[in-house]
Amino acid sequence: MQRPDFSDAGSADPASAQAAPGRTVLSAGDISRALRRIAHEIVEHNKGADDLVLLGIPTRGEALAQRLVRLLAEIEEAQVPVGSLDVTMYRDDLRSQPTRAVGTTSIPDTGIDDKVVVLVDDVLFSGRTVRAALDALGDLGRPRAVRLAVLVDRGHRELPIRADHVGKNLPTARSERVRVRLDENDGVDEVRIVGGES
Amino acid sequence: MKHLLSAANLSRDDALQILDTAAQMHDVQRREVKKLPVLRGRTIVNLFFEDSTRTRSSFEIAGKWLSADVINVSAKGSSVSKGESLRDTAMTVAAMGVDGLVIRHHASGAPLQVTQWVDAMVVNAGDGTHEHPTQALLDAYTMQQRLGDLAGKRVAIVGDLTHSRVVRSNLILLRTLGADVTLVAPPTLMPSGIANWSAAEGFSYGYDFDEVLPDLDAVMMLRVQKERMSGGYFPTPREYTVGYGLTRDRLRALPDHAVICHPGPMNRGLEITADAADEARSLILDQVSAGVAVRMSVLYHLLGGAEA
Numbered sequence: 001m002q003r004p005d006f007s008d009a010g011s012a013d014p015a016s017a018q019a020a021p022g023r024t025v026l027s028a029g030d031i032s033r034a035l036r037r038i039a040h041e042i043v044e045h046n047k048g049a050d051d052l053v054l055l056g057i058p059t060r061g062e063a064l065a066q067r068l069v070r071l072l073a074e075i076e077e078a079q080v081p082v083g084s085l086d087v088t089m090y091r092d093d094l095r096s097q098p099t100r101a102v103g104t105t106s107i108p109d110t111g112i113d114d115k116v117v118v119l120v121d122d123v124l125f126s127g128r129t130v131r132a133a134l135d136a137l138g139d140l141g142r143p144r145a146v147r148l149a150v151l152v153d154r155g156h157r158e159l160p161i162r163a164d165h166v167g168k169n170l171p172t173a174r175s176e177r178v179r180v181r182l183d184e185n186d187g188v189d190e191v192r193i194v195g196g197e198s
Numbered sequence: 199m200k201h202l203l204s205a206a207n208l209s210r211d212d213a214l215q216i217l218d219t220a221a222q223m224h225d226v227q228r229r230e231v232k233k234l235p236v237l238r239g240r241t242i243v244n245l246f247f248e249d250s251t252r253t254r255s256s257f258e259i260a261g262k263w264l265s266a267d268v269i270n271v272s273a274k275g276s277s278v279s280k281g282e283s284l285r286d287t288a289m290t291v292a293a294m295g296v297d298g299l300v301i302r303h304h305a306s307g308a309p310l311q312v313t314q315w316v317d318a319m320v321v322n323a324g325d326g327t328h329e330h331p332t333q334a335l336l337d338a339y340t341m342q343q344r345l346g347d348l349a350g351k352r353v354a355i356v357g358d359l360t361h362s363r364v365v366r367s368n369l370i371l372l373r374t375l376g377a378d379v380t381l382v383a384p385p386t387l388m389p390s391g392i393a394n395w396s397a398a399e400g401f402s403y404g405y406d407f408d409e410v411l412p413d414l415d416a417v418m419m420l421r422v423q424k425e426r427m428s429g430g431y432f433p434t435p436r437e438y439t440v441g442y443g444l445t446r447d448r449l450r451a452l453p454d455h456a457v458i459c460h461p462g463p464m465n466r467g468l469e470i471t472a473d474a475a476d477e478a479r480s481l482i483l484d485q486v487s488a489g490v491a492v493r494m495s496v497l498y499h500l501l502g503g504a505e506a
Contacts (some may be wrong), residue, residue: 086222089236089498099503102219139231 022179022194026168031151031182031189034167035064038149039071041165046116049078051144053115055085057133058103060122063184064151068120081108085119085140090132107140117143118165122180124150127161152191154178172196201320202496203310205331205370213335213374216495220339223498224491226263234494236502237266242298243291246323247273247284250302252462252486253323253333257300260493266298266501284308285315292316298501301325306363319500327363333461334367336492338375340485341416344457349376354410357420357442357469358431359383359392364461365420369401382407384442386431407442411451418459419444419470435468444474457481 026034046052049072056065062084069082086103094100119133130148137146149165154172168191172178176196183189199207208216226232242261246254254270261268271291273279278287284303291299298319301309306326313320324330342348353372359365359381372379381392381403389395392403404410411417422438432438439445444458449471452458458470458480466472475482 089234089502094236094502096504099499101215102222102498104222105225135235139233140229 022177022192024190024192025170026152026191028183028189031167031191034151035067036071038165038167039068039075042068042118042147042149043072043076045147045164049076049080051115052078052080052118053108053110053112053143054080054082054118054120055107055112055133055137056082057119057121057129058084058086059185060180060182061120063182064122064149065120066184068118068149081110083107085133085136087129087132087136090135092128092132105136105140112137112141112143114142114144116145116147118147118149120149122151122182123178124148124153124161124163124166125156125178127157127159130161131159151180152178199500201309201313201322202331202500203313203320203322204329205334205367205374207331208371208374210374210376212499213338213371216335216492216499217339217342219498220335220488220492220495221343223494224488226494227487227491232263233265234263235265236498237261237264240297240501241267241269241295242300242497242501243296244268244270244300244323245288245291245302246270247278247301247303247308248324249274250324252489253302256486256489257321257323257332257493257497259490260497263490264494264497264502266497284312288312288316292318298497321496321500324363327361329367330363331367331371332489332493332496333364334371335496336485336488337364337368337418337459337461338371339492340459340481340488341457342375343484343488344481345415345455347376348372350378351415352378352380352413353416353418354380354382354407354414355418355420356382356407356444358387358422359420360387360389360431361423362420366395368418369395373400378402380404380410382410382442384432384438407448408451411448412453414452414456416457416459417444417452418461419464419474420461421463422465422469424465439468443468444470446471446473449474449477452479454479459485461485 054065054069056062065082069080072080083106084104086105088100088102147164150163151167152170153163153166154170156174173196177194179192179194181188181190244254244257258268296318300321300323302323303325306328308325309320309322345351355365369379379401460482464470
């Protein structure tokens with residue numbers, strides 16, 4: 001049995017983590033500014049923080065969701081419920097890969113019925129993770145609306161899905177990998193592009 | 199890992215991963231919609247040559263909640279009662295394009311034998327007096343939920359060891375997870391070759407329940423399997439209870455934090471008193487509820503991904 005990483009972006013690769021190859025596209029400062037802007041956009045679009053629920057997609061989406069909730073508390077002085085949504089068992093490629101480890105799903109006590117759910121992930125790529133997340137949400141309740149916030153949109157969509165809030169649009173080659181590292185998981189805040197032709 | 203035939207098939211990492219996943223599956227059980235799309239399009243046959251409502255229905259629910267198509271075949275009323283062999287039954291079922299077989303059989307080793315004949319994934323749901331690995335997993339899961347990491351925890355398994363298939367799987371798995379295990383039974387119900395049990399080195403066994411009682415973190419009482427006993431293994435039920443039952447006095451001697459398990463069905467008043475069975479420290483109903491979650495986890499790990 002293996003424990004593969006299954007981030008859409010292929011963002012964690014322990015073997016190459018130490019070497020930190022590739023080039024940095026977002027620094028710690030860029031990340032924090034992007035998140036602050038996303039938090040403002042969420043409040044503006046929602047006209048306040050009422051009925052909001054933030055759900056992070058493991059693993060790095062969880063950390064980002066937690067950060068956004070702290071920022072929302074600063075901006076609106078509101079405690080927005082936050083949880084995590086594991087989508088492993090809703091993926092459409094389960095049959096083509098070895099069994100994946102299942103992450104945690106924790107939904108705030110308030111539930112998601114009639115709430116505005118904001119899904120939070122680190123990288124938006126093919127869109128298949130988001131599709132799985134929408135399926136998973138369907139089994140958990142019926143939100144009034146679902147929105148999507150991502151730190152990086154790298155393109156190459158395979159499904160008609162787009163993000164409502166994007167930290168940075170990052171044109172990439174398919175052969176490249178976008179690696180998001182966050183303080184909570186990796187001890188450092190940065191986004192790098194690895195591989196490709198260069 | 200293609201099949202789950204014995205607790206010995208599981209490395210420590212495998213076992214921990216199955217238990218972790220079981221915890222997530224347990225959350226699904228508390229949802230309004232208890233359904234995951236993981237095994238959509240897969241077919242599982244529960245092939246039960248022995249009666250077992252509890253295990254069979256929990257495998258059935260587990261498969262259905264993972265969106266598999268589940269069919270139950272019991273020996274009674276099927277071609278088995280017309281004299282068909284295990285091999286023919288298994289091959290007939292497999293020829294229908296089944297992805298997984300869950301097998302309960304009165305002969306030790308039957309599920310292993312079936313893996314030689316068919317391509318489908320096989321789970322041992324109890325074979326003779328040999329093993330019952332998913333029961334061991336759910337016991338470990340239940341204990342772990344209450345006691346935390348089982349490494350270094352002291353567990354006694356008490357009672358009819360000779361006729362139990364639970365004991366062997368439990369012993370192997372608990373040792374894999376790092377628990378200290380003591381087996382306790384009257385001499386007549388102690389398996390004759392126990393000194394040679396090599397599958398799980400580092401366990402101890404004895405005949406005195408009261409001696410081990412005060413040091414335990416968990417005690418697992420086994421059912422006295424009257425239906426499997428042909429001779430007199432103990433003079434009277436009363437005498438068995440005095441020597442090996444979890445009585446009110448023993449309950450007092452058990453540390454407060456220690457938990458009580460029983461794989462069921464219980465003989466109340468024989469191996470366990472009603473007091474002990476209904477105590478707050480008793481995890482017997484938790485074990486039943488964990489059964490579905492653990493079996494979901496096992497089916498997910500065996501059938502959820504591509505074949506390795």
